[in-house]
Amino acid sequence: MKSVSKVSLLALPILLVFGIAAVNSKTVKHTFRVSYISGLPDGVLTTSILGINGKYPGPLIEAEVGDVLEVTVINKIQDGQNVTLHWHGLHQRGTPFQDGPSQITQCPLKEGSTQVYTFPLLLPGTYWYHSHVNSQYTEGLWGSLIVRGTPEVWQELYDEEILITVNDWYHTSAKQNEEWFLRPESGGAPPYPFSVLMNGVGRYPCGTALKAGRLCVSYSQVRPVFKVQPRKTYRLRLINTSGWVAFNFTISGHTLTPIEVDGIDLAANQPVHHAIFIGAGQRYSFLLKADAGVVGDEFLIRASLRKEFLFTLAGNINPAPEAVINEVTGVIKYANVGRQTYSSSPLVKPSFEQFDHSKTYRTVETWSTMDFLTEMETVPFDAVPAPPNFDTEKVVNIIFQNDENGLRRGSFNGHPFELPTGKPALGKLVDGIPIPEATSHFNMKYGDIVQVVINNPELGPHPIHLHGHHFWVVGMGHSGDGSYDPLRHQLNLNGHRRDTVLVKEKSWLVIRFRADNPGVWLMHCHIDWHMLSGMAMVFVEAPELASSIRVPDEARKVCADHNVFI
């Protein structure tokens, strides 16, 4: 399904349009057939897995900076569902129609239709792609996306790479979850996950599943095992692809030296820690030195879901939240392996081994004794400080309240976000049609420095994701700090930046970015259930330049399927 071709003469005009050098660049092509498949990711037979080319998770995309990514998506879902893909963390600078959110930057792709996404990869880092239609990615429609620099900033510090994804998992379909969640009876409590997975696999108690009438095969329960060569150093890429949950993550007996945050390379000699708290949508790269043992030693890779942030009520679509196994694990196995990577990739290929309950592991620390990374202390490699001032400001208060139907909805400032109908918001912008009031939006001029203040009076953290940008995080309150108060709270201009950031419980956050990417960019909570209920808004960036945005033929074609013309 994947082919790579060196840049051809035919591709040159595209590259020139994108404005990047064609030297040594190539087009990385994938074809994604999206359809429902069955599987047992956690041992429980699940028929509502939205797979790509018959697999879950979706294919890994690996490319280099300067390459053009071309992904042909074929919607074979067969029950009338639309689909889109969003490339989480990529700015889509100059290609805003490729960003993916349904009815924001494109019409959704209808069943039986095909859409080709084409855009240059301008930024190195660890990214991921996922559906941006309703809560579709929570049932499987996602994959990892790695873009390597040529050369990588810290290439000389590591030998090979390890990719780890962690996410929550449902036995119920996204449709069932949505129907249940968007009823007053849910009380605004999201569907409670059934399992947590690492690299697509995990473990559910089969006894509980069988009682609920679900097929469960305990011997199918496996976990990823990465064989490492003692004394080698690995770049561990970590992605949280959850619909809801945040994790504590650690590797027993080892330290983690951060070198990348959400695609931003970090400066040398960042503080070393034992653990990290990672929210939905966030990514990190760490240096992992295999210097804690000898051949034969095994260490646990541990991702533990932060249950205290999961709000639930009796009657939840998951009838047994107490049965969820909090911690999903993989294994780092010291071995004489030489090179065990995928062909033409520096990634160590994991094996998937049956879960062995009789085994005990060296050095299993308790979470409370571990030293966690403080993300605000990390400094980017390019050392670009945050802008000291701003031109325009948006203050956003996270609010949950009942709507007129008694449905408890999340929102920014009490206005649950509504998707526009007809043309997607970006199509409206380009055609000079006003974006409706219910599609909460904020306009800014080209070049403005925008400050966004987010206050979270709620009892759980929210991972806030902005499309189209990496933003500077200039202030992040501790849990319980209350709302942002410029007289009381100190900002930090050290340049920490990323694309998804947690606003802590009962606390505040201040981010800044430069409005230099004309388009319509969504900002939303990456708890997919919160976004679904309305915790989102769009930034309309440089509307004065909208007429210069090129509408790709593909975008027109996908909209025309809905009798929408841009």
Ligand SMILES: [Cu+2]
């Ligand atoms: Cu949220």
